[in-house]
Amino acid sequence: MIIDVRKVIRERRTILDYKPEKVGQELLLEIMNGAAxxxxxxxxxxxxxxxxxxDARSSFxxxxxxxxxxxxxxxxxxADKLQQARLAYxxxxxxxxxxxxxxxxxxxxxxxxxxxxxxxxxxxxxxxxLAWEKGIGSMWTAKETLRDKIFIRDxxxxxxxxxxxxxxxxxxxxxxxxxxxxxxxEHKIEWVKSDLKVEERV
Numbered sequence: 001m002i003i004d005v006r007k008v009i010r011e012r013r014t015i016l017d018y019k020p021e022k023v024g025q026e027l028l029l030e031i032m033n034g035a036a037x038x039x040x041x042x043x044x045x046x047x048x049x050x051x052x053x054x055d056a057r058s059s060f061x062x063x064x065x066x067x068x069x070x071x072x073x074x075x076x077x078x079a080d081k082l083q084q085a086r087l088a089y090x091x092x093x094x095x096x097x098x099x100x101x102x103x104x105x106x107x108x109x110x111x112x113x114x115x116x117x118x119x120x121x122x123x124x125x126x127x128x129x130l131a132w133e134k135g136i137g138s139m140w141t142a143k144e145t146l147r148d149k150i151f152i153r154d155x156x157x158x159x160x161x162x163x164x165x166x167x168x169x170x171x172x173x174x175x176x177x178x179x180x181x182x183x184x185x186e187h188k189i190e191w192v193k194s195d196l197k198v199e200e201r202v
Contacts, residue, residue, distance in 0.1 A: 008133050013179065015137030018171035022053065022097040023136055028170075031134065035126035040119035047120045048162075050155075052099040060155070061093030062086075067151040071144055097171035103157065103164045113163055120165045127168065137173035142166045 028051075036045060052060040065086055068074055074082055093099065102124060104116045128138045145151050146164035153159065 003133055005129075008129050011179070012128060012132040013137065013173075013176050014139050015169075015171075015173045015176065016139060017173070017175040018096050018137065018169070019174045020095070020097070021172060023171060027134065027136075028098070031127060031130045031136070034130045035123050038119060038122035038126050040122070041115050044116065044119070046104045046116035047123050047165075048103045048105065050101040050103075052101065053097060057093045057096070057099060058090055060099055061089055063151055063154045064093075064145055065089045066154070067145040067148045070148065070150065096169040098169070100168045100170060101155070101164065102166050102168065103162050106161055106163050117163065117165055124166060124168060131170060135172065136170060137176070138171075139169040140166055141169065 032049070036047075040046060065074075069082075074085055077085055102120050104113065104120060106113055107116065124140055128140065131138055142165070146166070149159040152162065152164060157164075
């Protein structure tokens with residue numbers, strides 16, 4: 001079977017609304033093993049992965065909301081509104097079959113960590129495309145929570161040893177949003193043809 005990569009790239013969507021059924025573990029592992037062919041320097045394959053599902057979704061979501069409160073995201077809410085927000089977040093976290101946390105082990109707090117971080121991002125893009133080809137949707141999320149040292153400790157990791165990269169929600173789409181056009185790449189490129197001059201964009 002030949003996969004039309006261009007078609008999958010163009011048709012993939014960020015999914016917010018999921019069906020309740022889980023992705024089978026065998027299929028999920030097939031997709032995640034395929035994603036591992038992302039480029040990474042010295043074949044370090046630096047991605048570390050945790051999958052939160054079933055009852056773990058609520059406790060994971062609660063720790064995220066606790067971080068939102070610490071970071072001031074919900075500071076304008078009254079006590080009653082905050083409780084309502086917690087319930088709404090809990091419903092969301094339980095509505096998504098799988099929450100996949102990606103992180104790396106720190107090496108130097110500098111270039112090597114940046115390199116490993118980029119490799120994990122390449123892995124995540126592979127994961128999203130391979131999942132979509134199987135009819136499985138995802139949403140790549142990255143908020144300041146991932147830098148919250150208390151949150152990192154709350155989930156059993158170490159802010160001194162680990163750097164969080166992203167949380168990816170994944171499951172079968174209940175609703176697929178319409179696509180959005182992209183800016184032509186010609187508007188993003190500068191052609192450099194000598195040491196003295198950068199050509200104007202097209």
